Amino acid sequence: MSQFLDFIPKIPVADSVEDAMDLLTDTFAGFFDVIKKSGKFSMEFVTDFLVMIPPVLFILIIAAIAFFATKRKFGLAIFSIVGLLFIYNQGLWEELMNTITLVLFSSVIAVIIGIPLGILMSKSKVAETIIQPLLDFMQTMPGFVYLIPAVAFFGIGVVPGVFASIIFALPPVVRFTNLGIRQVPKELVEAADSYGSTGWQKLYKVELPIARPTIMAGVNQTVLLSLSMVVIASMIGAPGLGRNVLSALQQAKVGNGFVAGISLVILAIIVDRLTQSFNKKRQ
Amino acid sequence: MEKIKIENVSKIFGRHINQALKLVEQNKSKTEILKQTGATIGVYNANFTVNEGEIFVIMGLSGSGKSTLVRLLNRLIEPTSGNIYIDGENISKMNKKQLINVRREKMSMVFQNFGLFPHRTVLANTEFGLEIRGISKEERRLKAEKALNNAGLLPYKDQLPGQLSGGMQQRVGLARALANDPDILLMDEAFSALDPLIRKDMQDELLDLQQKVRKTIIFITHDLNEALRIGDRIALMKDGEIIQIGTGEEILTNPANDYVRTFLEDVDRSKVLTVENAMIRPISLNIDIDGPKVALQRMREEEVSVLLAVNKLREFKGYITADDALEASKKGENSVINYVRTDMPIVPPEMYIQDVLGIISDSKTPLAVVQEEKLVGVLIRGVVIEALSSSDENEGVTENVSIS
Numbered sequence: 157m158s159q160f161l162d163f164i165p166k167i168p169v170a171d172s173v174e175d176a177m178d179l180l181t182d183t184f185a186g187f188f189d190v191i192k193k194s195g196k197f198s199m200e201f202v203t204d205f206l207v208m209i210p211p212v213l214f215i216l217i218i219a220a221i222a223f224f225a226t227k228r229k230f231g232l233a234i235f236s237i238v239g240l241l242f243i244y245n246q247g248l249w250e251e252l253m254n255t256i257t258l259v260l261f262s263s264v265i266a267v268i269i270g271i272p273l274g275i276l277m278s279k280s281k282v283a284e285t286i287i288q289p290l291l292d293f294m295q296t297m298p299g300f301v302y303l304i305p306a307v308a309f310f311g312i313g314v315v316p317g318v319f320a321s322i323i324f325a326l327p328p329v330v331r332f333t334n335l336g337i338r339q340v341p342k343e344l345v346e347a348a349d350s351y352g353s354t355g356w357q358k359l360y361k362v363e364l365p366i367a368r369p370t371i372m373a374g375v376n377q378t379v380l381l382s383l384s385m386v387v388i389a390s391m392i393g394a395p396g397l398g399r400n401v402l403s404a405l406q407q408a409k410v411g412n413g414f415v416a417g418i419s420l421v422i423l424a425i426i427v428d429r430l431t432q433s434f435n436k437k438r439q
Numbered sequence: 440m441e442k443i444k445i446e447n448v449s450k451i452f453g454r455h456i457n458q459a460l461k462l463v464e465q466n467k468s469k470t471e472i473l474k475q476t477g478a479t480i481g482v483y484n485a486n487f488t489v490n491e492g493e494i495f496v497i498m499g500l501s502g503s504g505k506s507t508l509v510r511l512l513n514r515l516i517e518p519t520s521g522n523i524y525i526d527g528e529n530i531s532k533m534n535k536k537q538l539i540n541v542r543r544e545k546m547s548m549v550f551q552n553f554g555l556f557p558h559r560t561v562l563a564n565t566e567f568g569l570e571i572r573g574i575s576k577e578e579r580r581l582k583a584e585k586a587l588n589n590a591g592l593l594p595y596k597d598q599l600p601g602q603l604s605g606g607m608q609q610r611v612g613l614a615r616a617l618a619n620d621p622d623i624l625l626m627d628e629a630f631s632a633l634d635p636l637i638r639k640d641m642q643d644e645l646l647d648l649q650q651k652v653r654k655t656i657i658f659i660t661h662d663l664n665e666a667l668r669i670g671d672r673i674a675l676m677k678d679g680e681i682i683q684i685g686t687g688e689e690i691l692t693n694p695a696n697d698y699v700r701t702f703l704e705d706v707d708r709s710k711v712l713t714v715e716n717a718m719i720r721p722i723s724l725n726i727d728i729d730g731p732k733v734a735l736q737r738m739r740e741e742e743v744s745v746l747l748a749v750n751k752l753r754e755f756k757g758y759i760t761a762d763d764a765l766e767a768s769k770k771g772e773n774s775v776i777n778y779v780r781t782d783m784p785i786v787p788p789e790m791y792i793q794d795v796l797g798i799i800s801d802s803k804t805p806l807a808v809v810q811e812e813k814l815v816g817v818l819i820r821g822v823v824i825e826a827l828s829s830s831d832e833n834e835g836v837t838e839n840v841s842i843s
Contacts (some may be wrong), residue, residue: 341552343551343552344556346510346515346550347555349568350515350542350546350547351547351567351619352540352541352543352544352568353539357571360554361556361570361571365556366556366557366558
């Protein structure tokens with residue numbers, strides 16, 4: 157029986173994917189290089205700027221935003237102050253800023269790509285049948301796998317880290333945008349149509365505003381996913397808190413790993429609550 | 440003048456539409472088409488015309504295709520075949536741009552669940568149609584505020600629709616449609632989601648409004664009483680087919696077939712008839728002027744034993760019995776004011792007979808029909824029963840139709 161199975165020679169999937177990657181890398185080398193250089197430049201610029209802000213001022217700004225975003229409640233504001241002070245106290249301030257830059261770039265780019273894709277999906281059945289399986293694929297593929305093309309295209313450093321994070325964090329915002337627009341009550345779509353709206357008018361004046369809470373839930377998920385890629389991205393040289401977790405792992409230093417891990421959790425909680433409260437506030 | 444004309448319009452849902460269409464052209468029945476092709480007929484070969492300024496009611500049970508039919512008029516649903524003319528222009532042949540213009544300028548739609556945008560204020564909702572047309576901010580605000588003012592909703596303009604009651608929301612829906620100043624109003628079960636009392640108010644308001652603005656109104660409903668109340672003409676639909684078109688009276692007196700007849704049996708006469716239809720002329724006495732002698736004289740003249748007491752403004756004050764008038768006369772009094780009894784129940788003229796039945800059976804006296812404090816009629820038990828039982832001849836109902 158096994159002879160029969162062995163009758164079919166191994167299909168060279170791995171080889172052909174590699175060939176295709178090589179081809180891509182070679183053909184678009186100039187393009188990738190431009191992206192890498194400009195990306196690295198702008199991210200370093202943002203990180204430098206963040207590091208330049210006095211930590212006390214930075215903490216106070218975050219606390220103030222948290223205070224007003226949560227309808228003048230003290231909970232999140234106090235948590236932000238204590239948490240950020242803790243990170244500063246542990247000497248992880250610069251790493252924190254690096255991580256924030258990475259999350260900022262990857263989630264903003266993911267949202268910029270994701271929302272139009274979601275809109276396209278909601279409007280076109282063809283687009284939906286093509287994009288849906290791609291999203292399933294992206295979500296089930298382990299995050300590590302994205303590191304390989306990232307390295308192939310961009311070498312090592314922060315840019316491939318952002319690239320891998322974008323791919324990893326993209327699906328929720330696309331799915332939620334699609335869902336949000338499709339869930340707009342039929343009667344409201346009919347109302348928009350019956351008054352003679354063009355497609356764009358309908359989208360801007362009715363569908364997007366009504367779908368916004370759902371889209372924002374997707375944005376929130378995307379931000380958190382890109383944060384969760386931080387550690388994995390550090391394997392290809394992206395700077396930040398992830399690198400500390402990684403080196404603690406490699407050297408089996410439980411204490412260091414714990415501190416860096418807890419710092420990531422603090423950042424995640426602040427980011428999550430902030431994005432959620434922006435959503436609630438506007439409803 | 441002819442405003443809307445529908446010619447052989449059909450809508451078929453599902454697959455094998457072309458095949459189904461051929462069968463429609465061969466006048467095959469709906470079940471036959473469903474059996475052969477699996478396609479469902481939404482609207483089957485509809486033909487009618489609507490005149491300018493008319494309230495045309497399309498009535499049918501759920502699934503009869505009435506909502507589909509109204510959506511064919513503005514092509515929210517694309518007709519499979521047939522022609523739809525508005526002001527002589529063929530809507531069904533228009534391209535996207537022309538269609539958008541017709542939707543913007545010629546017709547507005549009012550929806551069953553109001554179709555208000557929850558993220559926009561009442562004012563912004565009312566402005567919607569004008570905004571879509573690209574009318575300047577000042578002008579659309581002015582028009583929208585005027586429309587809201589007519590609906591009595593101007594004080595609520597900055598609230599969100601969710602903060603208003605159902606009746607008020609639908610007034611906003613109507614104001615939004617009217618702000619656009621369309622020729623045609625499409626009203627899809629516009630009042631069906633409202634509770635009965637509010638619904639009746641809204642029907643009255645629509646009729647009042649129609650007196651003023653004279654729009655061409657296509658009104659969809661599943662409620663025959665509503666259709667009879669507001670429709671100039673009614674089209675009855677069943678399974679996507681229009682089975683009868685006519686005035687309420689024509690349909691009631693001359694049902695086209697058994698289906699219409701059974702449908703009409705659902706009409707509860709007591710729900711259609713109002714006090715106004717059954718009340719009779721009151722025999723009254725002006726108690727500010729007339730004394731007991733005049734009272735007794737009038738009772739003899741009219742052969743009654745009770746007079747309704749009014750003041751010189753014809754405001755209802757109570758009633759006087761023959762015994763009391765006689766006693767006052769014996770005592771030599773000049774006025775009967777002290778003998779006026781006030782235990783007579785009062786009902787408004789627009790109240791349904793159904794709601795009066797309980798009151799009239801509990802009351803020893805007839806009922807006074809009072810509108811804005813003025814006495815307008817009197818309701819006697821015998822007349823009420825007569826009105827209800829005249830259903831066999833359909834007299835009561837048709838009378839009501841002509842009044843409303």
